[in-house]
Amino acid sequence: MARISQHQLPHDEYHGVVIVGAGLSGLSAARILLEHDMQPLVLERESHAGGRCMTAVHNGGAYDMGAQFFTVRRPEFQHWTDAWIGAGAVREWTRGFPDISGISERASHPRYCGVAGMSALPDALAKGAQIRLNTSVKRISEGRACWLIDVENGTRIKADIVLLTPPLPAALRLISDENTWRMGALLLPLTGVEYVPCIAAAVALDGPSGLSAPGAIRVDGAVVAWLTDNQIKGISPDAPAVTAHASRAFSERHRDTPLDVVEKLLAEALARFLKSPITSLSAYRWDYGIPANTLQKNFYLVEGRAPLYFAGDAFCGGQIEGATLSGIAAGKAITERLRLSKNTAGRPVGG
Ligand SMILES: Cc1cc2nc3c(=O)[nH]c(=O)nc-3n(C[C@H](O)[C@H](O)[C@H](O)COP(=O)(O)OP(=O)(O)OC[C@H]3O[C@@H](n4cnc5c(N)ncnc54)[C@H](O)[C@@H]3O)c2cc1C
Structure with missing residues (x-):
């Protein structure tokens, strides 16, 4: 054409x-x-x-x-x-997500x-x-x-x-x-x-994550901001697969940190939120994550x-x-x- x-x-x-x-x-x-x-x-x-x-x-x-x-x-x-x-x-997917203590936000828009x-x-x-x-x-x-x-x-x-x-x-x-x-x-x-950076991680587990429906929580912690269990979400039927988003503070602090170091830090921080052991963790850096x-x-x-x-x-x-x-x-x-x-x-x- x-x-x-x-x-x-x-x-x-x-x-x-x-x-x-x-x-x-x-x-x-x-x-x-x-x-x-x-x-x-x-x-x-x-x-x-x-x-x-x-x-x-x-x-x-x-x-x-x-x-x-x-x-x-x-x-x-x-x-x-x-x-x-x-x-x-x-x-x-859902009308609201729970926070780390399990309390759901009030059901609202889809x-x-x-x-x-x-x-x-x-x-x-x-x-x-x-x-x-x-x-x-x-x-x-x-x-x-x-x-x-x-x-x-x-x-x-x-x-x-x-x-x-x-x-x-x-x-x-x-x-x-x-x-x-x-x-x-x-x-x-x-x-x-201006854009806020975000480090995301693909986290493979040995078994269930321990998260419940709808399969995601707002963590809002110093290191971890968000977790999704992609199996519960329905997009990873064959393997337990969790997406983790690091907090803004962590992502900004580690803008230039080698990814293997970031992966170790994230694995340590994530262990307490997940019921099954982490078998692999692969981090990805979004330099321009979300516009501020x-x-x-x-x-x-x-x-x-x-x-x-x-x-x-x-x-x-x-x-x-x-x-x-x-x-x-x-x-x-x-x-x-x-x-x-x-x-x-x-x-x-x-x-
Ligand atoms: C971690 C994270 C979580 C998010 N969560 C949500 C959410 O839950 N809900 C929501 O609504 N939004 C969310 N967002 C924001 C949402 O993903 C973005 O707003 C949207 O996808 C942006 O689309 P875009 O086309 O504007 O930009 P982009 O998706 O960035 O597209 C730009 C494209 O240009 C390409 N490109 C760049 N430079 C060049 C070049 N030199 N030559 C050729 N190609 C180039 C890139 O590879 C890219 O494919 C999230 C973003 C991130 C990073």
Whole structure:
């Protein structure tokens, strides 16, 4: 579906729209473009899509390593959630979680999860999208009415429109020094969002964890903040598999500590919460875990020689819902822009 624009050179790879990042925001933007018959190229650094919404499998156990569940505040997101439920990808998990003393919070709004893990969300959004995995973008710089995207393997891709969806500090680092200087004040609002790191651990056990339904507790301790028994949650039927999230204080203190040291510290701290012995523990560091503050916008647009969009959980109130709605809003804005430019200029510029 990609069409050729006038500034394409014969040896360059060209795409009308390039989306950097196959997390929920990048994938939901791609979904909107696909629904309007436009095929963007999605570039993803990792070997899998999903970003901070991902399910890992280790030795037969399944672990949600980032987001554990999601909530719905806006009708538009309820619509998407209902569609995922209808497709069998998502279900209501619970209406509240107990704390470490076993006292449950008052039952309230639904907490949803993926039926086979949180990866169900990116899997549903990614259907039909052109995603290039293991493709880390190194730099983007303005060409003549286009963006030049340099990929770590040396490839250069041209695009009329770029959407950046990594956490904002990482997204801003991708913009060339010259463009950062030139765009200056336009980028300033994006520099105000800070992210809290989180160390997550996949913990295999010799037997039951001792947690009870719904299979997760808020610990809020000095080292451990959260525990999920993925077997009780229903995503790891064959093996006892616990996800642990370290506290903010621990994650910040151990930003640079070697992971094997972190794993020992976590194993010691976790033993008192778990009924069965730990057989293995594998830690993962989310440098940009959760935004500490968000912007009062659905997405952000910088108009340079070619448009540069930003979306993600720094917008729309954050979390799974905010990331998805931000991607949808950016996808709609890009779709509308392409439709208008096609109508007014009479020549295709993307899609
Ligand atoms: C430990 C943890 C627990 C959480 N718990 C919850 C929860 O229970 N409920 C909830 O609602 N939310 C939760 N969240 C937040 C939620 O996971 C995020 O808000 C959401 O997944 C963010 O999606 P995103 O698309 O904005 O960003 P991301 O998921 O970060 O997606 C960005 C993508 O860009 C890719 N990328 C980055 N740099 C490059 C590059 N240079 N080139 C190519 N690709 C690149 C990344 O690999 C990633 O796939 C949690 C997050 C963490 C870390």
